[in-house]
Amino acid sequence: MTEVVNLTTMEVDALMDVDGGLNLTDGHARLVLTPQQSDIVAHIPEMFVEATRRPFSEIELAAHKAFFGAVGQHSAPVGTGRILSCYSSTLATDILARALPADATVAVLHPTFDNIADLLKTRGLKLVPMSEEELLAKEWPGAPVNAIVVTLPNNPTGLITSQGHLESLAEHAVRNNQIVIIDASFRGQVRDAQYDTYAVLDAAGADWVTIEDTGKLWPTHELKIGLLAYSERTKLPIEQAFSESLLAASPVVLQLITELAGDWVDGGYERARDLVERNRAVIGEFGLKLADPDSQISVARIELPVNGPDSAVLHKEMLARGVHVLPCSPFHWADPESGLRFIRISLARPFETVQKAVQTMAEAYRDLTPSS
């Protein structure tokens, strides 16, 4: 078996840890259900019955309406047939990667979750990095770039491409005949990222594709949907790629999402935020430094001082102490060295889990640093 070093492999290792190690790797919500969520889950057996009685298209439409409404995307093409429900956002990304022209050059935000770059590369596309600094300076890539991928908010930094910046990007893309691709998998967690991006993209007349995800919002044990939406202008063979990958998402999961989106609007968002912010504060309490103090997403980067161990060393030491986290080099898919001072931890975990993990990290860091 070829050795693999992508982030998901480390997340799989953490998940399969049989020695009871703490798993703070993946961005999935690994939490006990809130009472409100428990009430919804209790109705799943009825959703099975409903899935036999009601037409699939009706169930799917209700889920799209509820989800896009709950995350502020009121101009999303709900009901047009241009939103495809996939098993996951990863599958949605792969479907898009397959539908892009085989000789396309794609600019991808850097750093960002390595899976996006990996899926595009595996399909044979050429990638060029676009840094967060370039994004903030509105220095958009020109030829030969055919498509520009922005993660909104970005993972792992939490950077939010503002409405003004998205307008600038969309106008640039129209002038240069480029496709704007937005991976909004973490959008549901952050109100500031919930301005109506579909309205912005359509106002500019852009050719766009977006990926949305329910998987980062709710502790539903992989019962989730990745949504792949595209503009009226889009000429890519997305439907054909979709039909190669799946027939349809589960109408039971779609009903679950309709209900959870309703709860999200009704206090669920605030309940989830409170836990994440409480968990983020723990990092400072143990003397560790948040790399992105303004980030609002459910993962956080910790920045390691230059005079101590780097993240590769610290990551290994933490594994030995039974705590799984992610070293950040793989996020820097075009320049792994530049990620060496960062560690990512997931905050969508019970408070005690985050507390114990951060304490372990602070201790491991201290033990590895020569006393001055």
Add this chain to the structure above:
Amino acid sequence: MTEVVNLTTMEVDALMDVDGGLNLTDGHARLVLTPQQSDIVAHIPEMFVEATRRPFSEIELAAHKAFFGAVGQHSAPVGTGRILSCYSSTLATDILARALPADATVAVLHPTFDNIADLLKTRGLKLVPMSEEELLAKEWPGAPVNAIVVTLPNNPTGLITSQGHLESLAEHAVRNNQIVIIDASFRGQVRDAQYDTYAVLDAAGADWVTIEDTGKLWPTHELKIGLLAYSERTKLPIEQAFSESLLAASPVVLQLITELAGDWVDGGYERARDLVERNRAVIGEFGLKLADPDSQISVARIELPVNGPDSAVLHKEMLARGVHVLPCSPFHWADPESGLRFIRISLARPFETVQKAVQTMAEAYRDLTPSS
């Protein structure tokens, strides 16, 4: 949007039909739950709680044990780490397609479900057809073929590769340094296909990969697992391809499968068989001809006489009459013409649905045939 003509596209159209048309396209079980299955589904809320409490690896292992045991595969590599749980058998196939060497030539059974050939071709592999006649005559392909794909039982014909034939294939493959790939998605439905294929493959010393599926057995509305298993000899980077596609299947779905596999052993198999066989008999009752009278799977091919309309014409007429079925040309992925006399209908539907659809087909056929 490029026009698409694969089978899944027709299945999607049937699923999205808002005029209440009858859907006999896909091989998924679209049935009301049996009382026993309802009892299991009623416990899903508890499976959510369990998924938080028990380690994932334990939940997954229990599902693998229960499923492989229920379908007679006692030598499957349960507990070795060489069984990967995917969202679907399609995703398992795509992961395998990605892991095969980019320049491989693959022999694929012909006819068979077009998605298998499509996924391999999309990943750039070269395909050659292997007919059912060649399989039955043990005329196995030699160089330059690197891998041989057999669907067991075959879809849509129901042909079962016997133990003796699989032994012959495995020995041939070992001599010729080829990988044996078995898509056993329909195996759970047919006792005759449940001889221990893992024992056969390992006894021959073969390099093998298998795909198993829970999605064709139970009416669980796409809450299913596709299983990708491989031999100790297999050197393909399957784990890497897996980690590009998903982190893990749902521990809730895995628990559901454990329970449904238990019911399958405890009378569920016979209950499902009885319905399918009753539905298959309907075809003859309306004067239509079963192409594969020995087939035991939950889909059936109807053979159209040569002096009447072909399946493309009949398919169109049936759509006009509100019945969705599949014309068989796309199954004949290397020679669509040879599928023109066949229509496939799904039998895993309520009896009344199959009865009405077959009646409509008989009438449509009569109306399209010039009176002699």
